[in-house]
Amino acid sequence: MAKKQHSAQMVFRLSGVSCAGCVNKIEGAVRQAGGVEDARVNLADKTLIVHGKAEPQTCIEAVRSAGYDAEIAKSSERDQRAEQRAHEQQHYRQLLWRSAFALGVGVPLMAWGLITDKVSVNTLNEQLAWGATGLITLAVLVFCGGHFFSGAWKALRHHGATMDTLVALGTGTAWLFSMMVVLVPHLLPESARHVYFEASAMIIGLISLGQALEVRARGRTSAAVEKLLELQDVSARVLRDGKEVDLPIEQVQEGDQLRVRPGEKIPVDGRVLEGKSLVDESMLTGEPVPVKKDEGDSLTAGTLNKNGSLLFLAEKVGADTRLAQIIEMVKNAQGSRVPIARLADRISAIFVPVVMIIAVVAALIWFNFGPEPQAAHMLVVLTSVLIIACPCALGLATPLSVMVGVGKGAENGVLVRNGKALQQSCNLDVLVVDKTGTLTEGSPRLTDIECNGDSDELLQLLASLEQGSEHPLAEAIVSAAQEKELQLQSPSDFHAITAHGVTGIISGKKVLLGNSKLMHKENIPLASWRSRADTLAEAGRTVMYAAVDGELQGIIAVADPIRDDAQAAIERLSKLGLRIEMLTGDNKGSAEAVAKKLQIDRVHADLLPEDKERIVAELQEGGERVGMVGDGINDAPALARADVGFAIGAGTDVAIESADVTLMRSSLHGVANAVELSRATLRNIKQNLFGAFIYNTLGIPIAAGVLYPITGMLLSPIVAGAAMAFSSLTVVSNANRLRFFKPSEVR
Amino acid sequence: MGAILVNLVGLLLIVGIVWWFWLGPKRKANKAMPTADKLQILVKDGVYEPDHIRLPAGRAATLHFLREDPSPCSEWVLFPDLEVSAELTLHRDTPVILPAANPGEYPFTCQMQMYRGTLILE
Numbered sequence: 025m026a027k028k029q030h031s032a033q034m035v036f037r038l039s040g041v042s043c044a045g046c047v048n049k050i051e052g053a054v055r056q057a058g059g060v061e062d063a064r065v066n067l068a069d070k071t072l073i074v075h076g077k078a079e080p081q082t083c084i085e086a087v088r089s090a091g092y093d094a095e096i097a098k099s100s101e102r103d104q105r106a107e108q109r110a111h112e113q114q115h116y117r118q119l120l121w122r123s124a125f126a127l128g129v130g131v132p133l134m135a136w137g138l139i140t141d142k143v144s145v146n147t148l149n150e151q152l153a154w155g156a157t158g159l160i161t162l163a164v165l166v167f168c169g170g171h172f173f174s175g176a177w178k179a180l181r182h183h184g185a186t187m188d189t190l191v192a193l194g195t196g197t198a199w200l201f202s203m204m205v206v207l208v209p210h211l212l213p214e215s216a217r218h219v220y221f222e223a224s225a226m227i228i229g230l231i232s233l234g235q236a237l238e239v240r241a242r243g244r245t246s247a248a249v250e251k252l253l254e255l256q257d258v259s260a261r262v263l264r265d266g267k268e269v270d271l272p273i274e275q276v277q278e279g280d281q282l283r284v285r286p287g288e289k290i291p292v293d294g295r296v297l298e299g300k301s302l303v304d305e306s307m308l309t310g311e312p313v314p315v316k317k318d319e320g321d322s323l324t325a326g327t328l329n330k331n332g333s334l335l336f337l338a339e340k341v342g343a344d345t346r347l348a349q350i351i352e353m354v355k356n357a358q359g360s361r362v363p364i365a366r367l368a369d370r371i372s373a374i375f376v377p378v379v380m381i382i383a384v385v386a387a388l389i390w391f392n393f394g395p396e397p398q399a400a401h402m403l404v405v406l407t408s409v410l411i412i413a414c415p416c417a418l419g420l421a422t423p424l425s426v427m428v429g430v431g432k433g434a435e436n437g438v439l440v441r442n443g444k445a446l447q448q449s450c451n452l453d454v455l456v457v458d459k460t461g462t463l464t465e466g467s468p469r470l471t472d473i474e475c476n477g478d479s480d481e482l483l484q485l486l487a488s489l490e491q492g493s494e495h496p497l498a499e500a501i502v503s504a505a506q507e508k509e510l511q512l513q514s515p516s517d518f519h520a521i522t523a524h525g526v527t528g529i530i531s532g533k534k535v536l537l538g539n540s541k542l543m544h545k546e547n548i549p550l551a552s553w554r555s556r557a558d559t560l561a562e563a564g565r566t567v568m569y570a571a572v573d574g575e576l577q578g579i580i581a582v583a584d585p586i587r588d589d590a591q592a593a594i595e596r597l598s599k600l601g602l603r604i605e606m607l608t609g610d611n612k613g614s615a616e617a618v619a620k621k622l623q624i625d626r627v628h629a630d631l632l633p634e635d636k637e638r639i640v641a642e643l644q645e646g647g648e649r650v651g652m653v654g655d656g657i658n659d660a661p662a663l664a665r666a667d668v669g670f671a672i673g674a675g676t677d678v679a680i681e682s683a684d685v686t687l688m689r690s691s692l693h694g695v696a697n698a699v700e701l702s703r704a705t706l707r708n709i710k711q712n713l714f715g716a717f718i719y720n721t722l723g724i725p726i727a728a729g730v731l732y733p734i735t736g737m738l739l740s741p742i743v744a745g746a747a748m749a750f751s752s753l754t755v756v757s758n759a760n761r762l763r764f765f766k767p768s769e770v771r
Numbered sequence: 772m773g774a775i776l777v778n779l780v781g782l783l784l785i786v787g788i789v790w791w792f793w794l795g796p797k798r799k800a801n802k803a804m805p806t807a808d809k810l811q812i813l814v815k816d817g818v819y820e821p822d823h824i825r826l827p828a829g830r831a832a833t834l835h836f837l838r839e840d841p842s843p844c845s846e847w848v849l850f851p852d853l854e855v856s857a858e859l860t861l862h863r864d865t866p867v868i869l870p871a872a873n874p875g876e877y878p879f880t881c882q883m884q885m886y887r888g889t890l891i892l893e
Contacts, residue, residue, distance in 0.1 A: 183791060184887055188885075356854075423882040
């Protein structure tokens with residue numbers, strides 16, 4: 025394979041860059057450095073991309089000579105993730121500090137109010153003392169909660185309202201009212217001269233604490249992608265000029281020859297050139313048994329070489345490897361929406377302004393119809409309603425569960441295309457399964473050869489004849505002859521007669537192999553072999569008649585063995601409430617024999633490829649939700665037509681493109697895993713949505729004071745703040761529970 | 772007098788909220804830059820800036836998101852109608868490739884739908 029020649033690309037992270045002028049200076053300086061073909065600065069992310077053969081240090085020196093600084097940027101996604109996690113950690117600590125500072129001010133103030141009950145402003149001394157407290161609280165609002173206010177202001181300018189709006193309005197109103205009490209107490213009745221500085225500080229503290237814990241918990245929701253990224257090796261041992269050289273993975277090119285030793289990961293996709301080994305593919309397929317790899321076999325990046333040394337040819341590198349594509353697919357699916365979330369999405373869109381209106385209406389009701397002190401009650405209700413409402417819980421209810429669910433699927437070799445597929449997989453009525461390659465091994469084997477004379481002699485003739493055929497049955501016959509080390513001869517005058525069989529001349533003898541139609545056509549009586557052939561067909565085998573020089577010599581039977589795990593997988597799927605129907609192009613007899621063994625409800629046999637799509641459509645017209653499982657060879661249209669298409673065994677690219685769910689492992693257990701996972705995820709989403717809806721529908725009226733006639737108390741804004749902070753944390757934690765999902769498959 | 776004033780302020784607030792968030796004039800959409808320049812969207816302080824983007828329909832396009840907000844809300848951007856989503860790296864330019872689509876309005880949001888923007892294809 026011709027090696028692609030690329031001009032090397034290096035990426036540097038710049039510091040001190042602020043304007044277009046800097047860009048020109050840096051680009052000019054670096055372009056003059058030796059070996060640089062092109063240099064471009066991206067001002068937005070402060071990076072410099074250099075093409076050419078220049079040494080990295082030369083480029084860094086050139087940047088420094090222009091008055092700036094540069095370092096080699098970490099370019100792999102894994103490094104970027106690590107950087108991201110470091111940022112998250114920093115943000116977590118920042119939030120904790122903010123929370124500690126705000127609570128450090130709020131808790132003593134709250135304790136003072138609870139112990140002494142002196143939180144009113146009636147004298148000049150109290151005005152001064154509370155004025156000073158107000159300024160300290162203002163510092164809390166600015167330093168610990170400033171981002172809520174700037175976010176709220178920016179959103180407001182964009183005609184939007186966010187959680188920041190609610191927090192800023194709630195805490196801001198409480199602080200402003202308290203400051204008004206401090207500055208002009210005489211404007212308010214004596215009973216309403218109550219300050220709420222502690223509420224402002226406590227709310228900021230509690231919400232920051234909730235956010236800090238949420239940052240922590242959310243980091244765990246993307247653990248699956250990180251696990252996949254960790255499968256990617258950072259370097260590879262490449263053969264260059266006859267020597268093995270360790271190179272960064274980014275420098276491996278298609279056509280390179282690579283060496284992988286026992287215990288090492290396969291760095292890129294390729295094909296074995298030399299050596300034998302067992303390769304553990306469980307991390308991608310969920311298949312626990314290591315796979316034997318020999319010369320010519322394909323290797324997948326991220327899998328683990330167990331016991332032998334392999335020399336292989338790199339066929340796909342970088343973003344083209346199957347591992348990279350899986351990561352991309354998982355990331356895309358994790359960000360997709362689930363149809364069930366539509367209602368929550370609609371509510372989220374108008375939630376904050378509606379809550380603001382409810383808060384104002386509730387405040388006015390308390391002001392006009394509530395007991396004394398009306399002004400204080402009005403403020404408490406206004407603040408509590410604004411603070412208790414939690415749009416985050418509603419917004420987070422589905423995406424986090426989808427993230428964890430899709431990631432968990434990838435861990436089990438189930439790649440879900442999007443949230444819609446995930447949702448639809450959970451309520452299927454019928455599962456239509458393609459027989460070959462799904463229920464059976466997909467590679468027919470010779471099971472019986474019965475004849476009047478020497479069976480090896482007949483097999484030799486038939487295998488010689490079938491050498492020219494590409495039919496799977498022909499492969500079975502040729503393989504059987506090769507296993508017996510029979511010498512094959514080249515056929516002459518070979519003819520393949522569609523839906524009948526094959527004919528040809530071997531060593532001067534006219535040999536015919538085919539079904540009863542072929543024999544009738546050639547006027548060869550079947551009488552002596554018909555009953556035996558019928559018996560074999562009833563046992564699920566495909567039977568062919570063999571005639572030599574116009575005389576029937578015997579019969580040969582081929583069968584595609586049922587997969588070892590098919591029976592158990594069908595049982596699992598039936599337990600999940602799915603009706604199984606089998607599709608096959610094989611004859612009815614052998615199809616029914618397989619169906620009987622596996623206790624499959626219904627069989628569609630003798631099908632042409634286009635019939636599969638028609639059958640799926642007919643079932644759908646009957647009002648059933650149909651899942652279709654196939655390996656993609658002839659199934660792409662049916663997979664696309666079904667409500668959920670499952671491509672098994674990571675089959676062909678076409679199948680993966682048309683399938684909603686790709687199963688990395690060639691087993692029907694993958695379908696059962698996918699159904700179980702989708703049900704677990706949907707259950708989790710429903711719990712989250714229910715929790716978020718209930719929380720808001722109960723919390724807002726309680727904060728508005730509906731329980732006052734019974735309890736004689738209003739909900740404290742501090743309690744509202746705590747409830748709000750921990751409601752979204754509850755949603756995140758519940759989504760994280762999905763990480764413990766385990767398929768029911770017994771291994 | 773005080774009671775009337777409070778009620779009046781309350782009512783005005785309600786009218787103001789309805790007008791500002793639902794009935795009032797929205798900001799004009801930002802026109803896409805010439806093809807040589809890239810269209811960058813800043814993700815900061817709870818808003819996308821610009822939050823209304825106008826692009827020609829029927830052509831694939833790339834939007835560059837620069838996330839400056841460390842809060843987890845801003846970590847993802849979703850274009851649900853186009854089935855596109857992207858995880859945004861902090862302080863990095865993340866290109867988001869959009870497929871060619873029919874004329875229309877396509878909202879884009881963060882996972883929690885607090886960040887909101889509209890892509891207008893025409």
